[in-house]
Amino acid sequence: MPRSRRAARLLTSFLLLLGAGSGLFAQTTAREAVGGDDPEFARLVKEWTTRPDFSSPLVDHLPKVAGLPSPKDILGHHIGEPKKLTYYADILRYYRALAAASPRLKVLTIGKSHEGRELVVVFVGSDESISNLEQYRTYLGQLADPRTITPRQATEIIAKAKPLYHLSGGLHSGEVGPSEMLMELAYRLVAEDSPIISQIRDSVIVSITPVADPDGRDRNVDWYYKYGINETESRPIGAGVPFWGKYVFHDDNRDINYSQIEMRSLLDWYLEYHPPIMHDLHQAQTLMYTFSGQAPQNPNLDPILYGELPMMANFEMSQMTKYGMPGVWTHGFVDMWSPGYLAFMSSNHNGMIRMYEIQGFGGANTQKVRLGNPNGTGANGIGDGTPAGPGPGRAGGPPAIDAAAAVSGRSNQAQREWFRPFPATGEFDWSLRNNTNYGQTGVITALQYTSQFGRIILENFYVKSRNSIETGRKETVAGYVIPGRQRDMTRVERLVNLLRMQGIEIGRATAAVKLQEGTFPAGSFIIKRDQPYSRLAKTLLEKQVYPDPNLRTYDDASWTMGLMSHVEVKEIADKKILDVAVDPVKEKEIRLAGTVGGTGALIAVAHYGSNNMITLRYRLKDARVEATEKEFKQGNVTFPAGSFIVSGEVAKLRSAVESLGLTALALPSRPDVPAHELDLPRLAVYSLWSGGATQDVGWVRFALDTFEVPYELIYKERVKRGGLNAAYDVIVMPNQGGSGKRMVFDIESRGQPIEYKRSDTFRNLGMYGESDDITGGMGLDGVAELEKFVKAGGVLVTLGQASYFPAEFGLAPKVDAARTSPQFYSPGAIVDAEILQPAHPIFYGYDSKTIPVRYGSGPLLSIDTGANPFDPPAPGPPPTPQAVLMRYPGGDDHVLSGLMRGANEIRNRAAIIDQPSGKGRVILFAGNPCYRWQNFGEFNLLFNTVLNFNDIKPVPPKPPATDLPAR
Numbered sequence: 001m002p003r004s005r006r007a008a009r010l011l012t013s014f015l016l017l018l019g020a021g022s023g024l025f026a027q028t029t030a031r032e033a034v035g036g037d038d039p040e041f042a043r044l045v046k047e048w049t050t051r052p053d054f055s056s057p058l059v060d061h062l063p064k065v066a067g068l069p070s071p072k073d074i075l076g077h078h079i080g081e082p083k084k085l086t087y088y089a090d091i092l093r094y095y096r097a098l099a100a101a102s103p104r105l106k107v108l109t110i111g112k113s114h115e116g117r118e119l120v121v122v123f124v125g126s127d128e129s130i131s132n133l134e135q136y137r138t139y140l141g142q143l144a145d146p147r148t149i150t151p152r153q154a155t156e157i158i159a160k161a162k163p164l165y166h167l168s169g170g171l172h173s174g175e176v177g178p179s180e181m182l183m184e185l186a187y188r189l190v191a192e193d194s195p196i197i198s199q200i201r202d203s204v205i206v207s208i209t210p211v212a213d214p215d216g217r218d219r220n221v222d223w224y225y226k227y228g229i230n231e232t233e234s235r236p237i238g239a240g241v242p243f244w245g246k247y248v249f250h251d252d253n254r255d256i257n258y259s260q261i262e263m264r265s266l267l268d269w270y271l272e273y274h275p276p277i278m279h280d281l282h283q284a285q286t287l288m289y290t291f292s293g294q295a296p297q298n299p300n301l302d303p304i305l306y307g308e309l310p311m312m313a314n315f316e317m318s319q320m321t322k323y324g325m326p327g328v329w330t331h332g333f334v335d336m337w338s339p340g341y342l343a344f345m346s347s348n349h350n351g352m353i354r355m356y357e358i359q360g361f362g363g364a365n366t367q368k369v370r371l372g373n374p375n376g377t378g379a380n381g382i383g384d385g386t387p388a389g390p391g392p393g394r395a396g397g398p399p400a401i402d403a404a405a406a407v408s409g410r411s412n413q414a415q416r417e418w419f420r421p422f423p424a425t426g427e428f429d430w431s432l433r434n435n436t437n438y439g440q441t442g443v444i445t446a447l448q449y450t451s452q453f454g455r456i457i458l459e460n461f462y463v464k465s466r467n468s469i470e471t472g473r474k475e476t477v478a479g480y481v482i483p484g485r486q487r488d489m490t491r492v493e494r495l496v497n498l499l500r501m502q503g504i505e506i507g508r509a510t511a512a513v514k515l516q517e518g519t520f521p522a523g524s525f526i527i528k529r530d531q532p533y534s535r536l537a538k539t540l541l542e543k544q545v546y547p548d549p550n551l552r553t554y555d556d557a558s559w560t561m562g563l564m565s566h567v568e569v570k571e572i573a574d575k576k577i578l579d580v581a582v583d584p585v586k587e588k589e590i591r592l593a594g595t596v597g598g599t600g601a602l603i604a605v606a607h608y609g610s611n612n613m614i615t616l617r618y619r620l621k622d623a624r625v626e627a628t629e630k631e632f633k634q635g636n637v638t639f640p641a642g643s644f645i646v647s648g649e650v651a652k653l654r655s656a657v658e659s660l661g662l663t664a665l666a667l668p669s670r671p672d673v674p675a676h677e678l679d680l681p682r683l684a685v686y687s688l689w690s691g692g693a694t695q696d697v698g699w700v701r702f703a704l705d706t707f708e709v710p711y712e713l714i715y716k717e718r719v720k721r722g723g724l725n726a727a728y729d730v731i732v733m734p735n736q737g738g739s740g741k742r743m744v745f746d747i748e749s750r751g752q753p754i755e756y757k758r759s760d761t762f763r764n765l766g767m768y769g770e771s772d773d774i775t776g777g778m779g780l781d782g783v784a785e786l787e788k789f790v791k792a793g794g795v796l797v798t799l800g801q802a803s804y805f806p807a808e809f810g811l812a813p814k815v816d817a818a819r820t821s822p823q824f825y826s827p828g829a830i831v832d833a834e835i836l837q838p839a840h841p842i843f844y845g846y847d848s849k850t851i852p853v854r855y856g857s858g859p860l861l862s863i864d865t866g867a868n869p870f871d872p873p874a875p876g877p878p879p880t881p882q883a884v885l886m887r888y889p890g891g892d893d894h895v896l897s898g899l900m901r902g903a904n905e906i907r908n909r910a911a912i913i914d915q916p917s918g919k920g921r922v923i924l925f926a927g928n929p930c931y932r933w934q935n936f937g938e939f940n941l942l943f944n945t946v947l948n949f950n951d952i953k954p955v956p957p958k959p960p961a962t963d964l965p966a967r
């Protein structure tokens with residue numbers, strides 16, 4: 001850059017410093033200072049930016065370089081043009097064109113999405129950085145594992161290494177702006193020679209996930225071009241696109257066990273490249289929120305991190321304020337509690353999660369934002385940046401994209417706060433280009449900080465990794481043992497694999513292990529805490545003790561993996577665990593083979609609670625399979641009630657049992673034990689059309705697909721058509737809707753049908769179901785068909801909030817479904833549940849009276865006993881009707897992990913009700929036994945229901961149960 005240009009830039013910065021807010025003047029100066037820029041870009045961007053102060057001197061220009069394709073050269077338009085969004089294939093096409101033209105950019109394929117789209121990471125840096133990428137990757141790998149280097153070597157590596165800063169757009173595919181912006185950023189990082197960009201290019205390597213959910217991206221772009229583009233404030237669409245990814249919407253940012261292939265691919269990449277910073281770009285706040293990790297904070301993470309986060313956020317806030325951009329703020333939005341957000345993979349591994357929420361809409365239309373006046377109090381109905389009128393992905397569609405309603409510390413966006421020194425106010429238009437300007441200015445500023453403090457960031461990364469090893473030696477918890485020889489080893493296997501997937505080191509004890517906490521058999525899984533990811537192991541395995549019951553959290557309060565999986569995990573304080581001899585588990589995935597002993601033509605398969613039992617049943621779909629109704633013994637093997645007796649081709653049975661890790665014995669003759677045949681139901685899964693609902697249904701679909709259970713996904717169209725008994729035996733309504741009314745009426749009709757169908761133009765719509773009009777719900781006609789289905793012998797299973805429906809619409813008239821009080825608060829605590837009818841097939845495989853279950857916000861279920869409310873209450877606790885299969889003891893003593901405020905409200909409420917009706921039955925779950933690929937210990941409650949659908953017999957009466965003692 002010529003000296004005069006640099007001087008002009010410096011002057012610009014100085015003027016900006018003086019005149020924060022006088023953005024027009026500052027930008028004019030900046031533009032004049034730039035030579036070799038694309039004049040058309042500058043003119044159009046100025047036109048598309050709705051107010052001069054919604055831009056910055058960092059992004060109001062774009063260099064034109066011969067031979068380097070700008071986004072416009074490939075896409076045909078500049079980034080941020082109103083009413084223009086880019087499909088994923090074109091986004092990839094752009095990055096590949098730039099990579100072909102410049103040695104400063106490289107595209108790496110890391111996997112394939114559910115729908116087969118290529119997943120990539122794009123690297124951008126200097127020629128030198130990109131050609132030596134492998135060397136820089138090695139440096140970061142060494143810093144990530146301080147055991148591999150001496151402190152002196154660490155100092156040398158830090159002097160040579162470069163921070164890798166990872167940016168990701170489109171994780172929430174309805175938040176479309178950042179994926180557009182990142183293309184321009186990549187070009188700018190390759191092409192521009194300003195001091196800031198040159199310094200970033202030379203000293204930082206930038207990596208980019210262009211679109212984290214590419215399947216959802218294309219569906220959202222289709223929806224935008226079909227509906228959103230014509231939307232106006234007075235003519236809203238009224239619904240968002242029913243599906244984003246194949247299974248989930250925004251829960252791809254809650255996928256703590258990396259179940260979705262897109263998230264898993266990024267984790268695998270992360271563990272090879274170790275970016276010390278991962279930064280997700282969202283768009284759900286006004287005008288730009290930069291995350292700084294507010295309370296409640298996960299106490300396991302290194303305190304250094306809690307210093308680093310606000311440093312970067314404050315730098316961005318002050319720089320952008322200096323450029324005159326209003327509405328940049330930090331602090332009061334998302335906390336640092338749940339480790340399940342996608343970019344948290346970096347914090348979990350001693351790096352740093354970062355996040356923006358940038359003002360935007362679900363499409364590329366310019367829309368109004370209405371905020372209060374500067375002196376507003378926030379109590380006068382002033383919006384918080386909610387765009388005027390509904391839009392794609394909002395009203396009538398899924399709930400607020402980032403579920404902000406329950407978050408602490410939110411205040412009126414127009415109000416000045418210590419964490420929002422320069423708020424935006426009033427009413428203004430907001431465009432896609434504004435979104436680009438804010439996001440890109442913020443990111444360049446973050447990269448500027450990283451280029452200035454690169455060594456400190458690397459040193460912190462190293463020290464945090466080192467501390468994690470040392471903390472494990474010093475802290476009370478020295479490790480964990482997952483004992484071998486547990487009753488069901490398939491859940492042990494899953495838990496071990498989930499930990500290994502995250503890079504946690506695990507060994508198998510070579511001999512029996514004696515520790516203060518007990519003696520564990522050889523082969524037990526040992527997790528020592530003197531390893532780089534020792535903090536993560538503790539975070540995932542410990543009981544979550546909430547730091548302050550007055551604080552709310554943005555997402556789940558608990559996830560304790562042993563409790564969620566019903567796997568015994570022992571926390572160990574005895575420091576001797578660090579010296580236990582182990583064989584390290586080298587594989588990323590272990591497979592514990594099942595066993596088939598004995599000889600004979602029949603095979604008995606023990607039901608120890610493995611989720612693989614249902615897979616076995618479906619893999620042997622042509623075999624005769626019975627479920628035993630009582631325990632029996634054969635040799636020294638005990639087969640609990642629910643065990644399978646299979647006759648058929650023994651060789652095939654053997655290989656199925658072994659590959660699924662189950663325990664079986666071949667029998668010479670049929671044991672003398674009552675049993676019923678496990679015939680396979682014709683299974684349907686019911687879904688609303690609203691987006692938030694398809695995601696909740698999606699988690700159940702994902703579980704059924706993974707465990708190989710076939711089903712038909714049905715919607716209101718199928719229910720209203722009737723004749724349900726001719727097609728299905730069981731209909732499962734996953735947790736969705738939030739109320740009975742919503743289950744019946746779903747998306748409110750605005751008079752115009754909203755179609756979800758594939759066409760030659762919109763090839764991504766109509767996947768996973770089609771509808772001529774997604775509004776209106778099943779209505780009362782649909783309710784009547786479902787009632788007919790149950791009365792004629794069908795089984796209706798409702799999970800979580802879907803259980804309001806049968807109670808409120810008369811399908812289970814004896815069941816009451818109440819709501820918790822406004823004071824009650826339980827963001828997913830793990831609590832005790834007491835099994836009242838242990839002989840019921842739903843409990844096959846469960847061997848204790850009390851089991852840990854997740855409780856979110858399901859209905860408070862009870863049976864209306866028909867008692868006269870004016871009678872004086874009988875002494876003692878009320879009798880529990882036979883229909884109640886499981887209940888919550890309730891109270892603080894029965895909260896096992898996480899937070900439940902008002903735990904007495906669930907005291908003695910039903911957790912599962914089996915309500916016969918006509919020839920069929922309704923089975924209502926208050927909780928969600930199939931939650932986000934997490935509570936594996938509960939899955940069998942649903943799977944047993946499916947497999948034993950027509951074998952549920954009335955339970956003989958027994959004396960009334962009494963209260964569990966508090967403990």
Ligand SMILES: [Zn+2]
Nearest residue numbers: 172282283402
């Ligand atoms: Zn988001």
